[in-house]
Amino acid sequence: MxxxxxxxxxxxxxxxxxxxxxxxxxxxxxxxxxxxxxxxxxxxxxxxxxxxxxxxxxxxxxxxxxxxxPTTGYEFRNGSGEVLMRFSDGAVMMPSGWHSGxxxxxxxxxxxxxxxxxxxxxxxxxxxxxxxxxxxxxxxxxxxxxxxxxxxxxxxxxxxxxxxxxxxxxxxxxxxxDLNFDEPWLVIDALVSDPSRLPYDMLQICDPKRPTTCIHIGHGRHRWEFMLLPGETAEQVIDDSFIMKLLEPWNCADVVEIERKAVYRFHGxxxxxxxxxxxxxxxxxxxxxxxxxxxxxxxxxxxxxxxxxxxxxxxxxxxxxxxxxxxxxxREPNVRAFIGLAIGMGQVVCILDEAAAAQRDAGMIAMRDAGGEPMQPPPLPPLTVIVDGSEPPVGTRFIQPEAHGKKLDEVLGNGAALIARNAVAVSMPVHALDDALLTPYRDKLCEWLDRYQADAVLVRPDRYVFGIGDAAMLAEAYRRALA
Ligand SMILES: Cc1cc2nc3c(=O)[nH]c(=O)nc-3n(C[C@H](O)[C@H](O)[C@H](O)COP(=O)(O)OP(=O)(O)OC[C@H]3O[C@@H](n4cnc5c(N)ncnc54)[C@H](O)[C@@H]3O)c2cc1C
Structure with missing residues (x-):
């Protein structure tokens, strides 16, 4: 064997x-x-x-x-095309060194x-x-x-x-x-010969007549997702003629070719x-x-x-x-936070009752007009197990500054990284801020350490902060956590 x-x-x-x-x-x-x-x-x-x-x-x-x-904007619209909430005008650069989406x-x-x-x-x-x-x-x-x-x-x-x-x-x-969300949707991917004919932003059309998602994937592809209405079957909606009827309002029959299609039950x-x-x-x-x-x-x-x-x-x-x-x-608290967000969004989108949809629209438009924030990703719970400490930034994701086209992780390499203001001899390799390799990142790293009044930070291999404080104590705490 x-x-x-x-x-x-x-x-x-x-x-x-x-x-x-x-x-x-x-x-x-x-x-x-x-x-x-x-x-x-x-x-x-x-x-x-x-x-x-x-x-x-x-x-x-x-x-x-x-x-x-990088993602474009993300809008929720009602059946008449009014914007209910808009997430952003596109991806933003995150402290992790990459775009938000x-x-x-x-x-x-x-x-x-x-x-x-x-x-x-x-x-x-x-x-x-x-x-x-x-x-x-x-x-x-x-x-x-x-x-x-x-x-x-x-x-x-x-x-x-x-x-x-x-x-x-x-x-x-x-x-x-089972988190009590279970809705059937038809999902279609299409090759698009002229993307300028279709929306550039991601759209959730919260139309009780047919909740619909329309997504510009890029590289000549578009995605539509259509909620199945009561009484419709997977066999019925997967048929090409049914799909072309669903696509009619997008006026794109001459520029799209259906690449893949499937009916899924969306659940939590x-x-x-x-x-x-x-x-x-x-x-x-x-x-x-x-x-x-x-x-x-x-x-x-x-x-x-x-x-x-x-x-x-x-x-x-x-x-x-x-x-x-x-x-x-x-991992579970992080996953449950995202499931909560996804189900929350689904509950906004998947309303088929006209009166309930009108009430939703009125509430969201009022919130939008009052300058309210669109639904945000939940505050992600910090990790609490293989860490040294209980207060953020411990258990949260570490920053990744970039300098001269090179991102910090490329310099640190994979594996745990102990970054300290000064070179010290401890039981694991130390990346000291006065090391020439770290010079391009020194200001950003110093700013981060200053914010938490720390001499050193130990970052786990998955780039979550294990702990902050004294380099020797962090190295010892990490050794113990893994032993
Ligand atoms: C319509 C739709 C849209 C989505 N959009 C997004 C999105 O935008 N962003 C996002 O992050 N996620 C999205 N997801 C979710 C995402 O696609 C899945 O979460 C992801 O594919 C799961 O990956 P996985 O590797 O865990 O499982 P899978 O991709 O399902 O892979 C499991 C593999 O296991 C194999 N397997 C099963 N049984 C056996 C066996 N007995 N022996 C050997 N091999 C086996 C299967 O063949 C399969 O290849 C979407 C899902 C759907 C349905």
């Missing part, structure tokens, strides 16, 4: 990003993927700055940027990540290989899979990145917490347990949300980033398996 450190089931964005991280760390990894190609149906069109920083950490930004562009074509992004994995010696990708079942015991997991014949592989950990219907989650007997679900011993869930296997906030794939990729460095610490750095106890407590 073949032996690995980690078996990843599912090669969607979550599994692919995790595999790349493990590959960069030289961890022997097997990826089992049922399909032989990237999933062909329409899904994510948006990701955020944190995810771009994760793409940066795995060295795929150049490839990703060929298929992604990017529009993308999910299959191209997945292919960009897969391309990197192709060159990683320690990662073995088996396409057309379906997990049939697993056996988990105290010190390993055996995956039984079918790639045309039945095979087995053994590893210390098995990660279920196997999507919404996750066979791993099912076999583990893990239940889902969270697995009650994300880890059962050596078996761990990530991405859609662990949580699902309606796409209104564009955060489902982002959340899976954040799961991968949280797991990646912890698995490396265990498998390469000798940390105990219990480090993984921190995974769900660190």
């Amino acid at each position: 073949l032996d690995y450190d980690v078996i990843i089931v599912g090669f969607g964005p979550t599994g692919a990003v995790l595999a790349t991280m493990l590959g960069d760390a030289g961890i022997k990894t097997l990826v089992l993927e049922r399909d032989t190609q990237v999933y062909p149906l329409p899904r994510a069109v948006h990701f955020d700055d944190e995810v771009m920083r994760i793409f940066q950490s795995i060295g795929v930004v150049g490839e990703v940027l060929k298929h992604a562009q 990017y529009m993308c074509h999910q299959p191209s992004i997945e292919n960009a990540v897969r391309k990197k994995i192709g060159g990683q010696a320690s990662v073995d990708v088996q396409l057309g290989a379906s997990l049939v079942r697993y056996e988990a015991n105290a010190d390993h997991v055996i995956a039984h899979y079918d790639d045309g014949g039945l095979k087995q592989a053994r590893a210390r950990f098995l990660i279920g990145c196997d999507g919404a219907s996750s066979p791993v989650r099912t076999q583990a007997g893990i239940e889902l917490d 679900l969270v697995a009650k347990q994300w880890r059962k011993g050596r078996v761990i869930l990530a991405g859609d296997a662990a949580h699902q949300m309606p796409p209104f906030a564009g955060q489902g794939m982002c959340s899976g990729i954040r799961d991968a980033a949280n797991l990646g460095w912890k698995l490396e610490a265990i498998l390469k750095g000798g940390s105990p398996d219990t480090l993984l106890d921190s995974y769900q407590p660190e």
